[in-house]
Amino acid sequence: MSDPILDVDLLAYEQGGSEQRRAVVDGVRRSLATGFVYTSHDLSESMLDDAYGMLETFFSLPPEDKARSVAPGTNGQTGYTGLLVETAATSEHPDWKEMLNWGRPVPSGHPLRLRYPHRYHDPVLPEAEVPGITEVLGELHHRVSILLRRFLRVIAVGLGADEDLFESITADAPDLTRAIHYPPMPSAPGAEHVWAGEHGDINLITALPRATARGLQVKTGGGVDEEVWIDAAPPSGHVVINTGIMLDRISNGVIPTGIHRVVADPESAGDRYSVVQFCHPTPWAVLAPLPSCITPENPQRHLPVDAGSLLDQVLWEINLVEEGRRI
Numbered sequence: 332m333s334d335p336i337l338d339v340d341l342l343a344y345e346q347g348g349s350e351q352r353r354a355v356v357d358g359v360r361r362s363l364a365t366g367f368v369y370t371s372h373d374l375s376e377s378m379l380d381d382a383y384g385m386l387e388t389f390f391s392l393p394p395e396d397k398a399r400s401v402a403p404g405t406n407g408q409t410g411y412t413g414l415l416v417e418t419a420a421t422s423e424h425p426d427w428k429e430m431l432n433w434g435r436p437v438p439s440g441h442p443l444r445l446r447y448p449h450r451y452h453d454p455v456l457p458e459a460e461v462p463g464i465t466e467v468l469g470e471l472h473h474r475v476s477i478l479l480r481r482f483l484r485v486i487a488v489g490l491g492a493d494e495d496l497f498e499s500i501t502a503d504a505p506d507l508t509r510a511i512h513y514p515p516m517p518s519a520p521g522a523e524h525v526w527a528g529e530h531g532d533i534n535l536i537t538a539l540p541r542a543t544a545r546g547l548q549v550k551t552g553g554g555v556d557e558e559v560w561i562d563a564a565p566p567s568g569h570v571v572i573n574t575g576i577m578l579d580r581i582s583n584g585v586i587p588t589g590i591h592r593v594v595a596d597p598e599s600a601g602d603r604y605s606v607v608q609f610c611h612p613t614p615w616a617v618l619a620p621l622p623s624c625i626t627p628e629n630p631q632r633h634l635p636v637d638a639g640s641l642l643d644q645v646l647w648e649i650n651l652v653e654e655g656r657r658i
Contacts, residue, residue: 335551337362338369338566341478344485352488360489365551366531366574366589369565370482372540374474376568379541382471382510385464387604389431389457390512400431402455407651408507409433410455414514418650418658419528419592425650425658427524428593431456431510433468435476437503447614447639450505472508472608479506479538479610482572486536490582491623497535500616500638506608513546513603516595526595526603531588532575533645534609539571542605547571550590563591577612577641580633583620614639 337358344355362368389397394413402410407417409432415425433454437444444451458465480501487496513526526546539547547563565571573589595603612618619635643652650658 334564335362335365335561336367336369336549336563336565338569339371339485341370341372341482341485343371345481356485356489359485360586363486363489363574363586363589365549366587367549367563367591368572369569370572372478372568372570374478374540374570378467378471378474381467382606383541383543383604385461385467386431386510386512386606389461389464390429390510390604392457392460396460397429397457399460400455400457402452404449404653405452405455406449406646406653407432408450408505409452411457412651415520415524416650419530420645420648421530422528423658424521424523424525424528426527427516427519428511428513428526430512432507433472434505434507435469435472441503443503443505443613443615447505450614450639450642468508468510471606472506475508475538475540475608476506476610478570479536479572479608482536482538483610486578486586490585490621492621497612500612501535501610502613504611504613506610508606508608510606511604513593513595513605515600515602517600525592527593529590529592530649531579531590532573532609533577533642534575534611535578535581536610537573537575537589537607538610539573539605539607542603544599544601544603545596546593546603547605548592548594549573550592560592575609576645577618577638580618580636580641581621581624583624583629584632585624585629611642612638614642 339358400411412430418425483497484494548560552559579588616638
């Protein structure tokens with residue numbers, strides 16, 4: 332059976348003629364029926380090598396050294412988050428993973444930072460423990476952020492909108508880059524834990540430029556009583572893109588949320604490292620279904636909601652709100 336997750340060429344869309352552009356748009360639309368697509372990219376492999384090497388050094392530190400990068404009051408939106416904290420909204424058991432989070436700060440007087448101080452934080456990174464990591468991870472965040480916005484242009488065209496549809500709502504948005512270390516499963520405290528339980532991301536789209544081991548699985552097809560999971564196995568050197576809840580709302584379900592999980596390969600007892608970036612709209616953006624996505628066959632599914640409120644709700648559901656953890 333052919334893989335329902337397709338491989339598209341972002342560079343062909345940007346550099347090719349009208350026929351190549353149409354082919355990429357069509358491939359993205361068809362593949363995103365799963366919530367996932369693979370794409371070519373022009374990210375520097377040496378940059379990724381440097382970032383992943385430094386991150387492995389950080390996650391290998393003793394717990395007390397990693398704890399110096401915890402950022403209280405940020406609800407896991409910057410700094411270090413330890414093991415058994417984040418919990419999939421569908422689960423009562425925390426994930427067996429630890430994370431380092433960062434983004435790009437906006438100036439202290441920026442209206443977004445003044446209105447949403449809990450959403451815009453200065454990065455808290457382990458520079459003292461891993462010298463040079465701040466510059467390397469900052470560059471990685473910047474490059475992936477640009478890539479995600481380029482890909483949103485393809486999605487906009489596929490939705491029947493202008494190519495620049497998402498440009499204004501993603502300007503100065505609180506994108507979050509997250510490095511994740513999944514320790515070996517034999518060291519987990521119980522059989523009820525997995526690397527990451529079944530979930531959908533909250534944001535517009537997410538990029539995964541590299542993972543050091545298999546484990547990402549995508550939920551496709553099947554009925555109410557049937558689960559069909561397939562491995563996400565992109566070609567070498569390709570980025571995995573998946574869709575989030577906010578894009579689902581904007582597209583009125585035309586592009587569904589990519590439901591996924593991360594589970595250890597039973598044939599491998601080792602750990603796994605990955606870095607993902609979540610592309611968000613600005614928190615004051617109002618998420619409303621596009622008129623082109625509302626038809627008699629697909630009537631309007633949602634009323635408008637502001638992006639910041641929707642994100643706050645999901646952060647609580649996944650157990651990251653420090654003053655109100657549900658587990």
